[in-house]
Amino acid sequence: MTRGVLPKLGLVLYLVCLFLPIYWLINMSLRTNEDIMSGLVIWPRHPTLIKYFFIFHDPTWVHAFLVSLTYVAINTVISVTVALPAAYAFSRYHFIGDKHLFFWLLTNLMAPTAVFALPFFNLYYAVGLFDTVWAVALAHCLFNVPLAVWILEGFMGGVPREIDETAAIDGYSFWRFFVRIFLPLIANGVGVTAFFCFMFSWVEQLLATTLTATKALPFAAVMSRSYSASGMDWSLLAAAGVLTMIPGALVIWFVRNHIAKGFALGRV
Amino acid sequence: MKKTINNRAWFLIAPVVIVVLFSALLPVMTVVNYSVQDAMAENHFFWNGDTWFRDLLDPSTEIGARFSGALERNLIFSFVILLIEVPLGIALSLALPRRGWAVGPSLVLIALPMLIPWNVVGTMWQIFARADIGLFGAALNGLGLNYNDTQDPVSAWFTILVIDVWHWTPLVILLSYAGLRAIPDAFYQAARIDAASRWAVFLKIELPKLQRVLVLAILLRFMQSFMIYTEPFVVTGGGPGNATTFLSIDLVKIALGQVDLGSAAAMSLVYYLITISLCWIFFTAMSQLDMLKEA
Incomplete structure (x- = not known):
């Protein structure tokens, strides 16, 4: 204006x-x-482009890049899947403890990841998930699941209740209604939520490096390793950094038209 | 919207509760456990009461001094960050085009810093701020400033602030832009009929409409800046001296570096509680303000 x-x-x-x-x-x-x-x-x-070729031909780097993408993908799928029914419940029903539960979920967003680094290490070591992509994917649920519930709840609030009631009268079972009618209505919201989960899982490094050792080393860990080896290989580090920007840039390009809406988390 | 009372909704919540119990409550309980125990030999714990907490909250002890120092730095940092990023973000969101070809590319460019992994942000600025090979450091030194982010505390602080502004102002811009786009055109037309000045339009129409998204922006920015870890860790390593040692950095040093579990756990809990309380106070204050306005 x-x-x-x-x-x-x-x-x-x-x-x-x-x-x-x-x-x-x-x-x-x-x-x-x-x-x-x-x-x-x-x-x-x-x-x-010599450093890029070097990275592409080094199995450690390629593997690390795939590891990072894998745990981000797993985390996004888990977060969105478990958050969908929960967000629906929060947006449609009153139930015992709903407000407290919602605030409790949000407090997890406020938890400094540094607080969780050590207990996570112990926990995933104990259950045998340490040094796997699953450990990182589950650990990132700490902040992504509450965030997904929050964003989806905002979007679902925008869908009129009458639709649920009409579907019930038409004889749709809850799950059939949810998947066939309700989900397509909030497809935008699901997209935006997935974007946020992707983003926060992709950029988080402290937990990702704490929970892995050798087999599931994320890209960032390999990067910090090249710090010490033979002084500073600035140009290699820079090339690796540029590569980490590509997935993010691609994802924003796809959601660019929804981005403004998504950032308001549906509650402007 | 009217909601119906239905306790079976708990079944829909159950998956989230299970995931969060596993990924949040279990670790928090581990921390609580550590915070009241001391380790004798390997894995031999005994009850230690509130000693860790008393040491931590007493500034005359070594750990207490560290904690209060880091806490003070964190509070100053978050305050300065909010003071810069919120007005800057609003101003820039007003300048963003609302329609036309430029919208997509500008939004993508603006969002880009947020999608760069945090340690890469650190690396990027570590290079960029160097006086010999970085444009930023070289330019500042070229202007005659004595800038060195690894030696001089003022430079180090300045660098961390610039990085955070660079990294996170986009969040404020995008939130506030989304809020602005939600204002119906009719509001602006009415203002034009009343011949309202640009400033009046901002104060009377735009700012009140932005209130909700701004609360969100301030809360998110506060939470994240209060947890800042990776950027100072990579760029300054918490130095020079302790100049940029924030709570998270100190915590990781104590927990993983010194393996001083009791102190680290007590510190985690106090840190976590401070964050939650500050957010809660802020949130309550804002919603009270909202109610006063409506009344």
């Missing part, structure tokens, strides 16, 4: 500042370490 040049200028300036660090990382990833150390260069003189 704002007209005038000044706000637009401010916005453009902000976007440039936003992109600069990202550009710098890309810039670094296209240069060799000797070139990086030789001084500041705004535009790489001899761009090379």
Whole structure:
């Protein structure tokens, strides 16, 4: 709604500042370490993809990337699946303890992950899930399940109750109604929720690295490993960093039209 | 919307409760367990009462001093972050185009920092802030400032603040943008008929409509900035000295570095309770304000 040049200028300036660090990382990833150390260069003189090839040909890196994607996918599926009926219950019914339960769920969003690092380690070690993708996927449920319930509840609140009642009168069983009629109505909400679960599981690193050792090392852990080996391999680190941005960028591109809506969590 | 009373709804909640019991309550109980015990030899625990808590909350002990120092830094950090990010986010969301080709690309670009893994954000800024190979560090030094984020506490703080603003202002922008888009055009038309100034439109129409999303933004930003861990860990490692050692960093140092389980557990619980209480106070205050307005 704002007209005038000044706000637009401010916005453009902000976007440039936003992109600069990202550009710098890309810039670094296209240069060799000797070139990086030789001084500041705004535009790489001899761009090379050598570090990317190195990563693609190293089984450790490729495996780590797949591990990360796997636990993110598992976590998203679990979070959305268990959150759907719960969100429906919260949005449609009063029951004993509903408000307290809802607040209790939300308090898990406020839990600093650092608090959980050690007990999670003990817990998953005890149940034999340590160093598997399942450990990380389940651990991320800590914050993703409450978040999914919260977002979905917002979207479901926007669907009129009459639809449920009409379906019941038409003889639909609850689950048939839920899957065939209700889910398509909140498809947007499910998409946005999945996006959020993906996002928070993909960016979280503390739990992911604490709960894995060798077999299920996430990408981030392999990255921090290359810190110590033979000094700083800046350009390798930069290339790996650029690669981690790609899944996120792809996902936002697909949900870009719903993003504004999703960020209001359906409760504007 | 009218809700019906139905206790069978608990069956629908059951899966969530089971998952959260396993992934949240069980670990929290482990922490509670540690916080009241001390380990003699390996895996030999005995009851220790509230000693860990008393030490922690007494600033004259070593751990107490560490805790209160880190807590103070956390509170200042969260406060400054909110002070910068919320107004900046609102201002930028007002400047964003509402329709046209530019909407999609700008939103994608704005959301991008949030989808970068946190340690990569740290790495990115670690490089970017270096005086020799980073544009940011080199530019600041070129301006004649004595900037060095690993040696100088002021620079370190400045870097962490800039990183957080870079990383999380997008959340405020997107939330507030979503709120702005939900305002019906009729409101603006009425304002035009009344010949309201731009400032009046903002104060009387936009800001009140944004209230709900802003509460959400402030809550989310507070929670996350209060838990900040990865970025300072990667960029400054909590230093120089203790300058950027926030609660989470200290906690991980005590728990995983020194394996001092009792202290770490007591610290976790106090930390967790502070976060919940602050959120709760804030949330209650905001909803009271809401009710006053409606009354």
